[in-house]
Amino acid sequence: MHELLRQAGRAITPGTYFGWGEVTIQSGNLVIIIAMLALFVLALLLPFPGGRSRK
Amino acid sequence: MNRHTGPAPETPDLETGLYTWTGKSRRWLLKQLPPEKLLPEDQPSYVASWAYVFGMGAVAALIFIIGSGVVLSLNGPQWYHVSGLGHFLNSAHLWSVELFFMFMVVHLWLKFWMAAWRGGRVLTWITGMVAFLVSIVTAFTGYLLQTNFDSQWIAFEAKDALNAVGVGAWFNVANLGQVFMWHIMLLPLAVGAVVALHVVLVRAHGVVPPLDAAETDAQLKYPSGSAPENEADQP
Ligand code: HEM
Numbered sequence: 657m658h659e660l661l662r663q664a665g666r667a668i669t670p671g672t673y674f675g676w677g678e679v680t681i682q683s684g685n686l687v688i689i690i691a692m693l694a695l696f697v698l699a700l701l702l703p704f705p706g707g708r709s710r711k
Numbered sequence: 712m713n714r715h716t717g718p719a720p721e722t723p724d725l726e727t728g729l730y731t732w733t734g735k736s737r738r739w740l741l742k743q744l745p746p747e748k749l750l751p752e753d754q755p756s757y758v759a760s761w762a763y764v765f766g767m768g769a770v771a772a773l774i775f776i777i778g779s780g781v782v783l784s785l786n787g788p789q790w791y792h793v794s795g796l797g798h799f800l801n802s803a804h805l806w807s808v809e810l811f812f813m814f815m816v817v818h819l820w821l822k823f824w825m826a827a828w829r830g831g832r833v834l835t836w837i838t839g840m841v842a843f844l845v846s847i848v849t850a851f852t853g854y855l856l857q858t859n860f861d862s863q864w865i866a867f868e869a870k871d872a873l874n875a876v877g878v879g880a881w882f883n884v885a886n887l888g889q890v891f892m893w894h895i896m897l898l899p900l901a902v903g904a905v906v907a908l909h910v911v912l913v914r915a916h917g918v919v920p921p922l923d924a925a926e927t928d929a930q931l932k933y934p935s936g937s938a939p940e941n942e943a944d945q946p
Binding site: 688691692695696698699700702704706 | 759760761762764765809813816817820821
């Protein structure tokens with residue numbers, strides 16, 4: 657019973673939030689969005705390996 | 712087409728298709744998607760870019776989702792909510808979904824900014840959009856299956872919205888058994904079918920050239936046969 661309550665307590669921690677005025681975002685969501693933006697930029701900038709080997 | 716040496720017969724092979732639905736379908740399919748388009752050996756040079764990789768990244772993640780999902784459903788929650796290996800596979804399933812959505816969204820952004828619906832590719836864009844929407848519903852039912860406080864909260868927030876649009880009686884998020892069936896049967900089949908159609912459409916139309924390719928790409932400027940003699944003349 658105690659173990660269950662302890663686990664339940666851990667399961668309902670809300671997580672870390674960042675906020676700027678009206679905007680609030682949970683840390684996990686923010687990390688994912690930044691990672692996607694980074695992938696987008698890298699996909700445009702990084703050269704594709706072996707791309708020039710065929711004509 | 713006609714290899715007979717004598718006088719040409721009245722009805723060459725192709726004509727037979729006019730009379731049966733099988734023949735008509737075959738002719739239509741072969742015209743839309745000849746084998747060399749379905750399984751091409753090479754692609755235009757502009758495809759050598761990371762911008763064309765994320766669609767297949769999403770497909771790869773989807774394969775991992777389905778593989779881990781099959782193992783999870785065959786063993787059941789008494790296994791994956793309790794054992795170490797079960798937890799691991801459950802997590803592998805979740806992380807494949809995270810990657811799936813990240814690749815899909817980056818793919819969507821890239822295709823949006825290259826206006827990849829050009830040249831009769833509207834249906835490719837629409838099937839992509841439908842894939843996105845169906846995937847969101849699938850992920851939603853997945854979160855409901857956690858059977859913890861999170862899923863309870865999500866379900867009871869969602870039920871009001873679903874009742875408001877009038878589908879609550881058929882899609883009842885408080886009915887765990889029903890949500891289970893949606894998540895492991897109906898929605899995965901829908902995602903699979905839409906993605907398959909999406910990829911086949913990409914094959915049928917060929918990969919869309921970049922917006923400025925017409926001025927810079929040798930293959931578009933000089934379609935096969937009309938290439939300049941001297942390689943150095945090519946842009
Ligand atoms: C279930 C998620 C999806 C999967 C598995 C998927 C898969 C693919 C693949 C493998 C390709 C060809 C390679 C490439 O260009 O990356 C492709 C092309 C394309 N995708 Fe998706 N896609 C998905 C979602 C979407 C979404 C959400 C959109 C936009 C609403 C979209 C729009 C397009 C378009 C317009 C093309 C054609 C590009 C061309 O003709 O070159 N896709 N997709």
